[in-house]
Amino acid sequence: MNFELFIAKRIISNKTYKSSVSAPIIKIGIAAIAIGVVVMLIAIATGLGLQQKIRDKVVAFNGHIEITNYDTNASDESQVPITTNQDFYPEFNSVEGIRHIQGVATKFAVIRTETDFEGVIVKGVGADYNWNYFHDFLIEGRLPDFTKGRNEEILISKYLVNRLGFKVGDKFQTLFGENLNKMPRIINFEIVGIYNSGFQELDEKFCIADLRHVQRLNKWDKDQVGSFEVFIEDFSELETIYTEVYKEIPSLLNATPINQKYYTVFEWIKIFDNNTYGIIAIMIIVAGINMITALLVLILERTTMIGILKALGSSNWSIRKVFLYNASYLIGLGLLWGNIIGLGLLFAQKYLKLFPLNPDTYYVTEAPVYLSLDYIILLNLGTFLACLLMLLIPSIIISKISPVKAIRFD
Known part of the structure; x- marks a missing residue:
């Protein structure tokens, strides 16, 4: 003992x-x-x-890695389209650790009511969009369905709903400007769901709508998007996967990890x-x-x-x-x-x-x-x-x- x-x-x-x-x-x-x-x-x-x-x-709105055109565009609006005819889309099989990739496009707009207006970014998404994050953010209504024909369903934040006095089922006019010499184009969206991520910096500007609206407004083809969002399995591997993604994409495209895009956060x-x-x-x-x-x-x-x-x-x-x-x-x-x-x-x-x-x-x-x-x-x-x-x-x-x-x- x-x-x-x-x-x-x-x-x-x-x-x-x-x-x-x-x-x-x-x-x-x-x-x-x-x-x-x-x-x-x-x-x-x-x-x-x-x-x-x-x-x-932050990842819910941008993905872990964003693939865009290699240009000087520092705004949140998609300007030069990227074709979806890429080796890495719709499956990024050449890099391990990638869970999903999706094509999206964004466009500045103004929501107008009888008494007020609000500037927003309409994010166009398609049938390949990953709604997992927004399932957790959804507080009222349902998520839009863009798997069939083009529709006017839109997902809007609680922040914007409170500011503009909206509710689920309401319709509102959204103005999209092209240039100073032309009248803005109008789309009447219908609110089918309200989300609240709690991140006001993003909630105050993002609405989720059909990608085909942005393609039509920009006069893009059906196989063109503004950027690709890449989701990975393990966030701790972000830097490694980002480096591999950057090497795999064409030289005219650029990849940006989420921790660089939102460096301050x-x-x-x-x-x-x-x-x-x-x-x-x-x-x-x-x-x-x-x-x-x-x-x-x-x-x-x-x-x-x-x-x-x-x-x-x-x-x-x-x-x-x-x-x-x-x-x-x-x-x-x-x-x-x-x-x-x-x-x-x-x-x-x-x-x-x-x-x-x-x-x-x-x-x-x-x-x-x-x-x-x-x-x-x-x-x-x-x-x-x-x-x-x-x-x-x-x-x-x-x-x-x-x-x-x-x-x-x-």
């Missing part, structure tokens, strides 16, 4: 241990670890969740990583200091026992292991309670939406939660090892205890 582990178990199971002078300090140490784990779990889960939600919202969400790392470091240091205090009290309280073990021939390292086993139990107890409380709060937020956020600031209506067994295991292992390593230094005090003085009886 492991001698040190046996002694540690006897100390832990001893009833006087729970009512000793060190008991309150030990409880504080356990509580510090538990609170630290709760804070770290919440910081990681909400930080990753917020990053993922914001990223998904992606730089902003990177700040969450720094905040999370800072919180983790602070919580581990606080928990470690509390455990150091608890260990020192335990050692001082067991000075006589340490002296007897040394007199019986135990080495300093052997005795240190006894207290490290004891501390490991306390750290494990703190981790257990921290995970129970932390994961409980996270599951409650995930399914009950307890804590709302201001969408104007955070682009989401409630604090999003991302749960993964990988980071939970790594967090617990990292916290356990970090605290245990911090306890190696104060345990050196055991080597300073003299058996003669420790066993002295008055």
Whole structure:
């Protein structure tokens, strides 16, 4: 039997241990670890969740990679068409990790009502459009159906609906300008669905309509689009896949990854990583200091026992292991309670939406939660090892205890 582990178990199971002078300090140490784990779990889960939600919202409107003409057009409007007769369309089989590719086109327009008007970008999409993201954004009505003949169905944002006083089923005039010498062309769209992504920068300008309207207005052929949107399987592989896509497309076309097109947004969400790392470091240091205090009290309280073990021939390292086993139990107890409380709060937020956020600031209506067994295991292992390593230094005090003085009886 492991001698040190046996002694540690006897100390832990001893009833006087729970009512000793060190008991309150030990409880504080356990509580510090538990609170630290709760804070770290919440910081990681909400930080990753917020990053993922914001990223998904941007990707929904643009794809992970956008393929356009190689020109100086920096606007959101498609100007020079691209033929769909490409080797990479409708399946981008030459690059691994690509889930879907779709052809789209955009055109500036003005929505006009009897009392108001609003400038928008009408995004034309076809039968190949991936509606998965907008299924989650849809709050009223249904998604348009562009798989049959050309129609006037349109998906509009809640932001525009509130500004213009629309509802599902309403029809409105949309003016498309060609040049200063011609009258604008008018299309009467019918609202079949209302979406709300929570990303006002995009919601305030994008409406989703039939691609064939944009082709007709621009006098394009049926096989011409404004750009291609590429969706990938794993966002962490974006840079690698983007490089491969850029190499595969013709020299007259350009590829732009989403983190370059919306550079400011992606730089902003990177700040969450720094905040999370800072919180983790602070919580581990606080928990470690509390455990150091608890260990020192335990050692001082067991000075006589340490002296007897040394007199019986135990080495300093052997005795240190006894207290490290004891501390490991306390750290494990703190981790257990921290995970129970932390994961409980996270599951409650995930399914009950307890804590709302201001969408104007955070682009989401409630604090999003991302749960993964990988980071939970790594967090617990990292916290356990970090605290245990911090306890190696104060345990050196055991080597300073003299058996003669420790066993002295008055």
